[in-house]
Each structure stands twice: as structure tokens, then as C-alpha cells.
Amino acid sequence: MEGDAELQDLYREVLLDYFRSASRKGAADPADVRAHGINPVCGDELEITARREGGRLAQVRYAGHGCVISQASAAMMAEALEGRTEAEAKDLVRAFKKMMLENAPASGLPEPLEPVSALEGVRKFPLRVKCATLGWNTILQGLEAGPAKGA
Amino acid sequence: MTPLDTKKLRADFPILKRLVHGKPLAYLDNAATTQKPRAVIDALVRFYETNNANVHRGVHTLSEESTNMTEAVRTKLAAFIGAPKPETVVFTRNATESINLVAYAWGRKFLKAGDEIVITEMEHHSNMVPWQLLAKEKGLTLKYAPVELDGTLDLDKVKATLGPKTKLFAFTALSNALGTVNAVQDLIKAGRAVGAAVLVDACQWAPHRPMDMKAWGADFVAFSAHKMLGPTGVGVLWGREELLEAMDPFLGGGDMISRVTLEGATWNALPYKFEAGTPNYADTVAFGPALDYLSAVGLDAIRAHEDALAAKAVALLESEPAVRVLGPKDPKKRSGVISFNLAGLHPHDVGTVFDLEGVAVRVGHHCCQPLMHKMQCGGTARASFYLYNDESDLEALGRALKRTVEFFKLGAKAGVR
Numbered sequence: 001m002e003g004d005a006e007l008q009d010l011y012r013e014v015l016l017d018y019f020r021s022a023s024r025k026g027a028a029d030p031a032d033v034r035a036h037g038i039n040p041v042c043g044d045e046l047e048i049t050a051r052r053e054g055g056r057l058a059q060v061r062y063a064g065h066g067c068v069i070s071q072a073s074a075a076m077m078a079e080a081l082e083g084r085t086e087a088e089a090k091d092l093v094r095a096f097k098k099m100m101l102e103n104a105p106a107s108g109l110p111e112p113l114e115p116v117s118a119l120e121g122v123r124k125f126p127l128r129v130k131c132a133t134l135g136w137n138t139i140l141q142g143l144e145a146g147p148a149k150g151a
Numbered sequence: 152m153t154p155l156d157t158k159k160l161r162a163d164f165p166i167l168k169r170l171v172h173g174k175p176l177a178y179l180d181n182a183a184t185t186q187k188p189r190a191v192i193d194a195l196v197r198f199y200e201t202n203n204a205n206v207h208r209g210v211h212t213l214s215e216e217s218t219n220m221t222e223a224v225r226t227k228l229a230a231f232i233g234a235p236k237p238e239t240v241v242f243t244r245n246a247t248e249s250i251n252l253v254a255y256a257w258g259r260k261f262l263k264a265g266d267e268i269v270i271t272e273m274e275h276h277s278n279m280v281p282w283q284l285l286a287k288e289k290g291l292t293l294k295y296a297p298v299e300l301d302g303t304l305d306l307d308k309v310k311a312t313l314g315p316k317t318k319l320f321a322f323t324a325l326s327n328a329l330g331t332v333n334a335v336q337d338l339i340k341a342g343r344a345v346g347a348a349v350l351v352d353a354c355q356w357a358p359h360r361p362m363d364m365k366a367w368g369a370d371f372v373a374f375s376a377h378k379m380l381g382p383t384g385v386g387v388l389w390g391r392e393e394l395l396e397a398m399d400p401f402l403g404g405g406d407m408i409s410r411v412t413l414e415g416a417t418w419n420a421l422p423y424k425f426e427a428g429t430p431n432y433a434d435t436v437a438f439g440p441a442l443d444y445l446s447a448v449g450l451d452a453i454r455a456h457e458d459a460l461a462a463k464a465v466a467l468l469e470s471e472p473a474v475r476v477l478g479p480k481d482p483k484k485r486s487g488v489i490s491f492n493l494a495g496l497h498p499h500d501v502g503t504v505f506d507l508e509g510v511a512v513r514v515g516h517h518c519c520q521p522l523m524h525k526m527q528c529g530g531t532a533r534a535s536f537y538l539y540n541d542e543s544d545l546e547a548l549g550r551a552l553k554r555t556v557e558f559f560k561l562g563a564k565a566g567v568r
Contacts, residue, residue, distance in 0.1 A: 006172075006507055007558050011500075016559075042499055043516040043529055065529055067497035125503060 009121040010128075015072040018115070024078035028059040035142025037134050039070070041127075046074060048139045056085050060139070067131050069122055074135030076119075080112045086143055093140045100129055155448065155456045157541040163188040163444075164539050174509030177547035182327050182355060182488050182535035183513050184377045188444050191380060195437040206432045207406055207423070221432045224439040225422075231442050232372070233363030234389055241388040241395070241422040242435055246354045247277040249373035249388035250321075252425060253350055254281040256398040257371075258319065264290035267316040269347070271309070272298040272525055273326045276518040278352045278373075282321065296322070298525055302329035302478040310341050317347040324356035328517040328533070329478035329526075330461075330488030339369045348394065354378055357387075358537070359457060359486060361450050364389055381441035382434035388425070395421050402427040453538045457487035460536045460545065464489055467549050473561040474552070477526055487536035490517075492528055496559055501532045504558060508551035510544075 031049035038045050044066040051059040060082045062074035077096075081089045096116060098104040106117035122132045161167050164186045169176050178186060198220070204213035206221050222237070229237040243249045262268075268282050272295050286293040296312040299305055304322075313320060320342030324335045335351060342349035350371040353362060358379035364372065371394070376385035390398075400407050400418055404427035409417040418424045445453070462482055468474045468491050477490040493501055502514035515530045516523045523530055534548060555561070 004554070004558055007504060007554075010503065011558070041515065043520055043523070044497075045529075065497070067499035069499075071497075128499070128503065131499065 010125060011068060012118040012121060014115060014118040015068060018072035018075040019068045021075060024061055024075055024082075025063060026061045027063055028061045033057070033139070033142045035138045035145065037138030037141070039066075039130055039134050041130060042067070044070060044131075044134070046070065046134055046138055048074070048078075048135060048142055050081075050139070050142070056083055057081055057089055058083070062135055066134070067128075069119070069128050069131040070134050073116075073119055073132045076116050077135045077139065080116065081139065084112070090140065090143060093136045096136050097133060100133055152452055152455055155452055155538060157456075157539060160448070161539050161541070163190070165189060165192070167539060171509040171511070172507050174507075174547070175543070177508075177510040177540075177544040177551075179534040179536065179540065179544060179548065180511045180513050181358075181537040181540075182378070182517075182533065184383070185358065185380050185537055186539065187382065188380055188441070190440040190444060191382065191437050194440045195382060195433060198433050198436045202436075203433065205429055217432060217436075220436045220439075221430070224435050224442070227439055227442050228387065231446070232357070232389060233365050235365055236392065238421040239364075239390055239392050239395060241390065241425045242430055243386035243388055243425075244384055244431065245377075245386040246352065246373045246375040247281075247386070249371075249375075249386045250278055250350070250352065251281045252388055252401045253371050253373075253390075254285045256401040256425070257348070257394060258282075258285045259289070260399050261397075262289055262291055262318050265292070265316065266318040267292045267294055267314065268319045268321070269294045269296060269309075269312050269317050269342075270321045271296040271304060271323070273302070273304070273329065273331065273519065273522050274321070274323055275327055275352065275354070276520070278321055278323060278350075279521070282319075292316070295521075298522060300526070301480065302326065302331045302526070303484055304331075304333055304338070306334060306337055306341065309338060313341060313345045313347065315345060317342070317345050319350065320345075320347045321350040321352070323352040323354075325353075325359075325486050325488075326478070326519075326522075327355050327488065328519040328522055328531070329490050330486045330535075331479055332484050332486050336367060339367055343368065355486065355488065358445075359450065359454050370394055376434070376438045376441065379441060380444055381438035384431045384434045385438050392421070395425070400424050400427065404428045406430070448538055456538060457536045457540075458482065460540055461485065461487040461489060463545055464534060464536070464548060467545060468552065471552055471556060473556055477528075477531060488533060489535070490531040490533045492531050493555060493559075493561055495561060496555070498530045498532045500559070501555055504555040505532070505548075505551040508547060508554060510547050510551040 028049040028051040032052040033050035046064040050057045060078040106120045166186050202216045204217045206218040226237045296309040339349050348370040351369045353374040357374040370391045372389040377383040407427040473494045479485045498514035513533045
């Protein structure tokens with residue numbers, strides 16, 4: 001909507017596009033990595049799964065429901081991490097968290113995280129930062145836990 | 152009944168003058184906590200400036216004043232809720248603690264493996280988790296009376312859940328998440344008919360509707376001061392005298408003893424048996440003017456005012472095709488708590504846009520995750536009204552709703568989720 005600069009800064013068009021796009025929604029098959037994240041503030045749950053192939057995360061998916069911020073952020077995370085080695089993926093998660101939690105400039109993000117700079121506006125809404133980091137924290141937890149149980 | 156002079160009332164609440172994101176505050180989160188009138192704020196400051204001393208401890212003048220002022224509020228509150236005796240009114244930190252007190256001090260002593268506890272699916276986590284913990288510890292069966300999809304309880308189904316093994320029936324008088332007004336006295340009767348003790352969570356009832364402990368005939372009733380114009384940190388447990396007498400203490404320490412030796416202790420009289428340690432007496436004293444304020448305005452007038460605002464708010468919300476209002480359709484079964492969702496939009500996003508309009512609403516699961524699950528949503532946005540709300544708040548609600556719908560381009564069938 002034209003003129004609503006306050007909202008446009010938070011909900012940038014690219015975020016809304018990621019929110020509406022369901023291209024990485026679902027579950028990786030097989031789910032070699034599986035982690036479940038909960039935002040206790042709102043009760044939102046997110047399930048992140050990934051398939052390993054040749055030392056890389058060949059497929060990254062997210063399932064569950066949530067607000068525009070958490071869903072768009074999970075979609076961006078899945079896109080950015082697909083095709084990376086686990087070490088690269090962890091570095092990208094850390095770089096993202098540095099921007100969100102420590103106010104590191106979005107311009108300093110590594111190239112695969114370029115679209116993620118759209119989440120910069122969320123930092124002005126401290127209560128919403130947890131929404132943005134949910135997916136990223138969840139996959140980190142999955143990668144650090146080792147092989148998924150039952151996978 | 153004379154309508155409330157909200158202009159005059161609003162002047163008593165200093166916080167209503169503040170701006171949020173440059174807009175006048177439209178405070179519609181009263182089910183979470185209410186704002187405080189000047190009289191309550193002043194009483195707290197005055198107490199610390201002139202009377203402060205620990206209660207029940209000394210013979211000096213300030214200690215006596217402090218004790219008398221605290222006990223005067225207990226007596227005032229007993230009259231406010233129609234309690235037979237002030238000693239049956241126990242002060243806690245909050246209603247959650249009141250319920251936990253019953254679970255520990257009554258439940259642990261009197262319930263045994265195989266006994267049943269019945270609660271409803273619409274309970275706040277504070278009237279659910281203590282019973283889950285107790286059930287696990289003691290090998291009890293916890294049963295849930297079902298909630299209908301319109302957010303009401305079906306009395307016959309509640310009765311069918313209760314049985315001869317039911318030793319406790321605990322339910323909310325008024326749903327914090329959906330605004331459902333339960334048939335409190337029918338439910339109490341149903342519980343007592345099977346010989347169960349009955350606990351009523353009156354957190355959302357006490358601020359808005361008269362209650363009479365003698366007429367209700369329940370065994371325990373819990374609520375908190377901060378939802379009824381009072382300070383935070385003061386909860387209330389009313390209990391039937393025989394049960395309170397028979398129970399063990401909740402916490403051990405100072406104030407709750409009669410005599411202590413190295414071998415053990417005997418318990419103080421009611422209500423002090425349950426008030427271990429230095430109580431929150433300053434906030435308790437400041438709760439007094441809150442009760443006076445509610446009595447002066449009148450709960451019946453407050454309720455009529457809220458009902459009128461709630462009816463307008465429901466109409467306003469439902470005029471927008473993307474909105475779904477949850478809870479009972481019958482206004483008689485609904486209070487001034489309105490839960491709603493916008494198609495395809497998460498409540499958090501709704502809450503953020505509303506906040507930018509200065510409108511404070513609660514978003515999320517309202518500490519009622521099983522109920523939200525039953526209503527097939529993860530959460531809702533909730534607007535809840537009180538005596539100081541007026542047409543300006545409805546207008547702000549309307550503006551916030553319009554801004555949300557326009558920004559996210561929501562239509563009736565929008566379903567981006």
C-alpha cells in the first residue's frame with residue numbers, strides 16, 4: 001500500500017513474496033536432518049528438515065505455520081542453505097544471527113544471504129526478532145544434533 | 152441504569168494520556184491486565200511515604216498501622232465477594248499461585264491414586280498445568296470436559312465427564328481467550344452433586360461481575376488484583392473454611408507458624424497459615440482503593456458499558472469479510488473479550504499493525520494452547536474492554552483493522568497461509 005512507510009519498512013515486498021511463495025514448504029525426503037522449533041511467546045512451531053547428499057545439504061524444507069516474518073525468514077533460510085556444506089550452512093546461520101541480534105550491517109552479509117537483508121527492518125521491532133530467528137536457530141540445532149533420529 | 156461518564160472516568164487513569172507511535176493509546180488488553188486509577192497509584196506511594204513497616208511483626212506504631220491497613224483490605228475484599236469471613240480470604244502473589252496452593256496444600260494431602268480431577272478444555276494453562284503435575288505425581292486421572300466449537304460448554308457433557316471418582320472439578324467462570332461466560336452456579340452444582348470439591352478460576356469474572364461466595368457454594372475461588380484496577384503481585388484465594396482448616400500449609404517460613412521448636416512447628420490460624428514470609432502488603436493496601444473505585448462505579452454499570460462496546464466491536468470486526476470472530480454468537484454468553492482472526496494472516500502480524508495505530512491488543516495463544524488447537528488456530532488477536540474504554544477506542548480499532556486489511560490486501564477468501 002502506498003504511503004504506509006512504517007509498515008513497508010517492516011514488511012518489505014520481498015518478504016511478502018517469500019511468505020506467499022511455498023516453493024520450499026514441506027519436508028525434505030529423506031529427512032537426514034530434522035529439528036523442531038517452538039517460539040514460546042506465540043506458540044508457533046516450525047519443523048525444518050534437510051536431505052544430505054555428497055557432503056552438502058541438497059534439499060532444505062520448512063513446515064508449520066507462523067507470521068509473515070517467521071515464514072518468510074524460514075523460506076529465505078531454506079533457499080540460502082540449500083547446496084551448502086554443513087560448515088558453510090552454520091557460518092551463514094551465524095552471520096544472519098549477527099545481523100539480527102548484534103545489529104551487524106546487512107551490507108556485510110555474505111553473498112548467499114543477500115535477500116535476507118530485507119529482514120533488516122525487523123530489528124526495529126524487538127519483539128519480532130524471535131520470529132525472524134526461529135527457523136535459523138532450529139536448523140542450527142538440527143545440524144548440531146547429528147543424524148536425525150529414525151531417518 | 153445511568154450510562155458511565157467515560158470522559159470523567161478516563162481522567163482518573165493517567166496512562167490513558169500517553170501516545171504510542173504518535174497515536175493516542177487505545178488500551179484493549181484489559182483481559183491481560185487493567186490500567187490503574189490515580190487513587191491506586193497514590194495509595195501505593197502514600198503508603199511507602201507514611202506507613203511502611205513489616206506486618207504482624209512488631210509493636211511499634213508503623214507496624215501496627217501497616218497491619219491494620221492490610222487487614223482492612225482483607226475485610227473490604229471479603230465484603231466485595233460475599234465471603235462469610237475475612238479469614239477465608241488468602242492473599243497470594245497471583246491467581247496462578249492461588250491455584251497451585253490448592254493443588255499442593257489440598258490436593259497432595261487429600262487425593263490418592265485412582266482419584267479423578269475434571270477440568271475443561273477452555274482452561275488457562277494456570278488452571279491446567281498444576282493439575283497435570285499433581286496427576287503425574289499422585290497417579291490421578293485428569294479428565295477434560297469438552298468445549299463446543301462455538302466456545303461454550305455443554306452442561307450435559309460436563310455432567311457426563313464428572314463421576315463418583317471425581318474429587319475435584321476446576322473450571323473458569325469466564326474464558327480469557329474466547330470471552331465465553333459460563334453458567335457458574337450450574338457448574339458448581341454439578342460438581343458438588345458428585346461429591347467433588349469445586350474450584351472456580353474467577354480471574355476474568357471478578358473485575359466485571361458481582362460474585363457472592365455464599366450464593367456460589369464453591370470450595371475454592373481464585374482471582375487477581377491486577378485485572379481489577381489493583382496493583383500487580385496480589386492474588387486472592389477464597390476457600391471454604393473447613394477445607395482451609397484441614398489443609399496443610401503451602402510454603403513454610405515466617406508468619407505461617409504458631410510455634411516452632413527444633414523438632415517441628417505448629418501452624419498459625421487462617422489465613423496466615425497460607426501466607427508464609429513477608430507478604431506483599433504495600434500492594435495489598437493499594438488494592439483497597441481499586442475495590443472502592445469498582446464499588447463506586449458499580450459492577451452492573453461497568454458490565455452494561457462493556458457489553459455495549461463489545462457488541463459494537465463485534466459488528467465492526469464482522470463488517471470486514473476477512474475477519475472471523477471466535478466464541479459464542481449469543482451476546483448473553485459473551486463478555487467484553489473478543490477473539491478474532493484475519494483470514495490468511497497470523498495474529499502477530501495483526502498485533503504489530505494495530506500497535507502502530509496505538510491499539511493494544513493481545514495476540515497469540517492466550518495461555519490456552521489446547522483450546523486454540525480445538526478452535527483450529529494457533530492463536531488469535533484479542534480485544535478486551537473495561538470501564539474506561541469508549542467510542543474513541545472503537546474508532547481506533549476500526550482504523551487499525553482497515554490499515555491491516557489494506558496493507559496486506561486481504562479479501563474474504565485471502566488465504567496465503
